[in-house]
Amino acid sequence: MPDTIKLAVLGGSSVATPELIRALGGRADCPPVDIVLHGRTEDKLAKVAAVSARLAARAAMPMAVTRTTDLRRAVEGADYVLNQVRVGGYPARAYDESFPHAFGLPGEETFGPGGMNNARRTIPVALETCKVIEEVAPGALLINLTNPSSFIQYAITKYTRVNVVGVCDVPIGIARGIAALLGAPPGELWIGYVGMHHFGWVTEARWNGRDVLPEVLAKIENLPGLPVDADIVRAVGAVPSSYFKYYYHADRMLAKQRGQKTRAEQLLEIEAKIMADYADETQDGAPASLESRGAHWYDEIVVPVLIAHANDLRSVFILNVTNGATVDWLPPETIVELPVVVTRDGFHPLQSPSAPMDVQAMIRTNATFEMLWVEAVVEHSYDKALRAMMLNHLVSNLDQAKAILKEIWQ
Numbered sequence: 401m402p403d404t405i406k407l408a409v410l411g412g413s414s415v416a417t418p419e420l421i422r423a424l425g426g427r428a429d430c431p432p433v434d435i436v437l438h439g440r441t442e443d444k445l446a447k448v449a450a451v452s453a454r455l456a457a458r459a460a461m462p463m464a465v466t467r468t469t470d471l472r473r474a475v476e477g478a479d480y481v482l483n484q485v486r487v488g489g490y491p492a493r494a495y496d497e498s499f500p501h502a503f504g505l506p507g508e509e510t511f512g513p514g515g516m517n518n519a520r521r522t523i524p525v526a527l528e529t530c531k532v533i534e535e536v537a538p539g540a541l542l543i544n545l546t547n548p549s550s551f552i553q554y555a556i557t558k559y560t561r562v563n564v565v566g567v568c569d570v571p572i573g574i575a576r577g578i579a580a581l582l583g584a585p586p587g588e589l590w591i592g593y594v595g596m597h598h599f600g601w602v603t604e605a606r607w608n609g610r611d612v613l614p615e616v617l618a619k620i621e622n623l624p625g626l627p628v629d630a631d632i633v634r635a636v637g638a639v640p641s642s643y644f645k646y647y648y649h650a651d652r653m654l655a656k657q658r659g660q661k662t663r664a665e666q667l668l669e670i671e672a673k674i675m676a677d678y679a680d681e682t683q684d685g686a687p688a689s690l691e692s693r694g695a696h697w698y699d700e701i702v703v704p705v706l707i708a709h710a711n712d713l714r715s716v717f718i719l720n721v722t723n724g725a726t727v728d729w730l731p732p733e734t735i736v737e738l739p740v741v742v743t744r745d746g747f748h749p750l751q752s753p754s755a756p757m758d759v760q761a762m763i764r765t766n767a768t769f770e771m772l773w774v775e776a777v778v779e780h781s782y783d784k785a786l787r788a789m790m791l792n793h794l795v796s797n798l799d800q801a802k803a804i805l806k807e808i809w810q
Contacts (some may be wrong), residue, residue, distance in 0.1 A: 401481075401708070402431050402710055403430070403432070403709075404431065404433065404434060404462070404479055405431050405433050405434070405479040405480065405565075405710060406433070406434045406435075406436065406478045406479050406480070407433055407434070407435045407436070407478065407479070407480045407481075407482065407706070408435075408436045408438060408474045408475045408481045408482070409436065409437050409438060409479040409482045409484065410471070410475075410481060410482065410483050410484065410485050410529065411436050411438075411440060411443045411483070411484035411485040411486060411546070411749055412436075412438045412439050412445065412467065412474075412484075413437065413439030413440070413441060413445040413446065413448050413450070414448070414484055414486070415436065415670075415671050415674045415675060415678070415690070415693060416573060416690075416693050416695035416698075417437060417446065417448050417452055417484075417755040418448065418451045418452050418686045418690060419686075419690065419695040419696075419698050419699070420482070420695075420698040420702065420703070421435070421452045421455040421456055421459075421720065422455050422577045422686065422699075423678075423693070423698040423702070423703040424459065424463065424698075424703055424706075425455060425459030425460060425461075425463055425470075426459075426460065426699075427460065427703060427707055428434075428460045428461065429648065429707055429711060430459075430460070430461055430707050430710075431461070431707075431710055431711070432461050432462035432463065432631065433461070433462075433464075434463075434464045434466070435452070435456070435463065435465045435466070436466050436467070436468060436473075436474045436475075437449050437465065437466070437467045437468075437469060437474075437794040438467075438468055438469070438470075438474035438475075439467070439469060440469060441469075441471055444675065445467050445469065445520050445769060446467065447675060447677070447678040447679055448467075449465060449466070449467035450677065450678070450681065451467045451678050451683075451685075451686055451687075453465040453650050453751040454646060454684065454685055454686075455561055455685060455686060457536075458685070463673050465626060467598055467665055467760050471518045471529065471532055472532055472535075472536055473531050475532060475536055475540065475577060476535075476536040476539045477536070477537060478537040479539070479540060479710075480540060480541050480542075480706055480709075480710075481537065481540050481541070481542045481543070482702065483526070483529070483535060483542055483543065483544045483545060483546045483552075484545040484546060485522075485525065485526075485529070485546050486546070487521050487522045487525050490664040490665075490667055490668045490671070491664070491668075492521060493509050493518070493520075493662070493663075493667075494662045494664035494665050494668075495666055495803075496508075496509045496514035496515070496517050496518050496664075497509060497514055497657075497662040497663060498657075498662055499514070499517070499807060500511070500512055500513045500514050500804075500809075501654065501657065501658060502807075503800055503803060503804055503807075504654065504800075505650060505654060505794050505795075505800050506583065506646050506650055506653035506654045506656075506657055506794075507657060507662070508643070508646055509547055509548070509663075509664075509792070510547045510549070510597070510598050510643070510658060511548075511598060511646045511647075512646060512792060512793070512794040512795075513789075513792070513794070513804045513808065514790070515547075515548045515551070516773055516788075517808045518547060518548055519548050519551035519552070519773060519774065519777065520773075520808060520810075522546060522548075522552060522596065522808065523551065523552060523555045523634045523774060523777045523778065524549075524777070524778075526546065526552050526555060526556060526784075527555060527559055527560065527778070528575060529562070529695060530542070530556055530559075530560040530562045532734070533560075534560060534561055534562060535555070538561070539563075539711060540562070540563070541563050541564075541565065542556065542562050542563065542564040542565075543564075543565055543702060543705065543706065544556070544564055544565070544566045544567070544720075545567060545697070545702065548597065548598075549566045549568060549597040549598075549720060549743050549773055550566065550596050550597035550599075550720055550737075550770055551770055551773065552566075553565075553597075553602045553720055553735045554733070554735045554770060554771060554774050555777075556597050556735075557644070557722055557733070557735070558733065558774065558775075563779070564737065565705070565719055565720065565721060565747055566597060566599070566719065566720025566721070566737075567697070567702055567705055567717075567719060568597055568701065568718075568737070569590075569696060569700050569701050570598060570641055570643070571593050571641075571718040571726060571737070572580075572602075572700050572718070573625070573642070574591070574593075574602055574639065574641065574642070575589060575602075575731075576617055577625055578591065578602065578605055578622040578623065578639065578751070578760025579617060580624055581619065581622055581623050581624070582607060582612055582615065582616065584607045584612075586757070588607060588608065589605065589606070589607050589612075590604075590605070590606040590607070591604060591605050591606075592604025592605070592606075592739070592753030592754075592757050593718050593737065593738055593739060594727065594736070594737070594738050594752060594753045594763070595641065595734060595736070595737050595738075595759075596679070596720075596734070596736060596737055596763060596766055596767065596770070597720050597737055597786075598641055599641060599643065599644075599737075599762075599763065599766050600640075600641045600645040600718075600737045600738075601636075601639065601641070601755060601759050602638060602640075602641050603633065603637075603638045603754055603755050603756075603759070604637040604749075604753050604754070605752045606717070611622050613753075616639065617633065617634050617637065617639075620633045620634060621638070623639070624680055625642065627640065627641070627643070628640060628644050628645055628648045628649060628739055629648070629676075631647075632648060632679065632692075632765075634766040634805040635761060636756055636758065637756055637769075638755065638759055645681070647793050647794070650794055651703045653705075670689075670692050671693075671695055673689050673692070673808065674690055674692070674693060675690045676728065677689045677690075679804040679810065701717065703782055704717065705742060708742040709742050709743070709744060710744070711744075712743050712744035713739070713742065713743075714741055714742070714743050715742050716739055716740065716741055716742070717739070717740055717742060718737060718739055718740070718752070719737065719738075719740040719742075719747060720735050720736070720787065720800060721734060721735070721736065721738075721747050721749060722736075723735070723736040723749075723751070725773055726738070726749040726751070726752050726753040727752040727779075728752070729764065730764060731767060731768075731771075732763075732769055733771070733779065734767040735770075736749070738750070738752060739753075739755065762793070763794035765791055765793070766791075767796065768791055769791035769792055770788075770789050772784050772787055772788035772791065772804040773785065773788035773789075776788055782805070782809060784807055786801060786805060788807070789804060789805055791802040
C-alpha cells in the first residue's frame with residue numbers, strides 16, 4: 401500500500417460527493433488519502449465539504465478533506481483526479497433531455513442529439529482542465545465520470561497527454577441482472593462484454609465454467625429491467641446495455657418522455673432537499689435525504705478501481721480504455737468498454753469477446769460517429785459535425801440532421 405495519496409475531485413460540490421467519501425472511508429485497504437474538493441460556487445462547495453469532512457473523520461484510515469475554487473491548487477501534485485464536472489449544471493442537462501423532442505426524438509444526456517450537445521459543451525472544458533493537469537500533476541491518473549464519457553475520454557486521449565480511464569456502473573447492473581436471472585452469486589458469474597460507453601453488449605456469460613448465455617437468452621423475458629423487446633435480444637444472441645432502449649424503441653421513449661419532468665428536473669428537486677439538509681450543521685454525518693440521490697457508482701466502480709490501481713491488485717473491471725489492438729474490428733484509437741485488468745502500471749484489456757456481425761457494425765458506426773463529433777467540436781468544423789450527425793443512430797435523414805445542427809451548433 402502506498403503512502404498518503406492525493407485525490408482531487410473536480411465537480412466536488414456535487415451533492416453526491418459525500419457518498420464518495422463514505423465509500424472510500426469504508427475500505428480498510430484504502431491508503432491514507434488527502435481529498436481536495438474543487439467547485440465553482442464557494443457557498444455550495446463549503447456545505448458539501450463540511451458533510452464530507454464529518455464522514456472522513458469516521459474513515460477506516462487517515463483521511464482529510466479540504467476545498468478550493470482554484471483548479472490549479474486542487475490538482476497540483478495529485479495522484480488521482482476524479483472528473484465529475486457537469487458543465488452547465490442540471491439546467492443544461494434538462495435542455496439536452498428535452499430539445500430533441502422538437503425533432504421527433506427522445507432526449508438523453510449521453511445518447512442521440514442530447515448527448516452530442518452535452519459533448520459540445522463539455523469537451524472544451526475538459527481539455528482546458530487537462531492543460532492544467534499536464535502542468536501541475538503530469539503523473540496523475542484521471543478517472544472520468546463526466547458524461548458523455550467516451551466522447552470526453554477520446555478528446556482527452558487525442559488532444560492531451562493526460563492518463564485517463566473511464567468508469568461506468570451500467571455493466572455492473574447488467575451482470576447483476578443476469579446473475580439474478582440464473583440464481584447465481586454475482587461474484588461467480590463471468591460476462592464477456594464489448595462495446596462503448598452506454599453502447600455495449602454482453603456476448604458471453606459463464607458460471608462455474610459453463611456457457612450459460614443460451615440459458616439467459618431462453619428466459620430473457622424475465623431479465624430484471626430488460627430494456628428492449630425479448631425477440632431482438634434472442635435474434636442477435638447478445639444482451640444489450642439498457643441505453644439501447646433509445647435505439648430500438650425511440651418512439652416509445654419519446655412518448656414516455658413527453659409531458660413528463662426530465663431526469664434533470666427531478667434531480668434538481670432532490671438536490672434542493674439535500675442541500676437544505678446539508679445546511680443543518682447539527683447533523684452528525686450525512687443526512688438521510690442523501691440516499692435519494694442514489695450515487696452507487698462510487699461504491700461499485702469508482703472506489704474499487706482507484707484502490708485496485710493504488711494497491712496493484714490486478715483486479716478485473718469492465719472499463720473504458722483506448723482500444724489499441726484489442727478489438728481488431730475497431731480502429732485503434734476507439735474508446736472501448738470491455739474487461740480490463742487493473743494494475744499499478746496501467747489498464748490491460750483482456751482478449752476481446754466475440755460479437756455478432758451486426759453488433760460489430762453498430763459499434764463501428766458509433767465509434768466513427770463519436771470520433772467525428774469530437775473532432776468537429778475541437779476544430780469548429782460544421783462539415784464534420786454534419787457528417788457525424790448523419791452517423792448518429794437516432795438521426796434518420798439529412799433535413800433532420802441540419803435542423804438539429806441549426807439548434808445546437810455554435
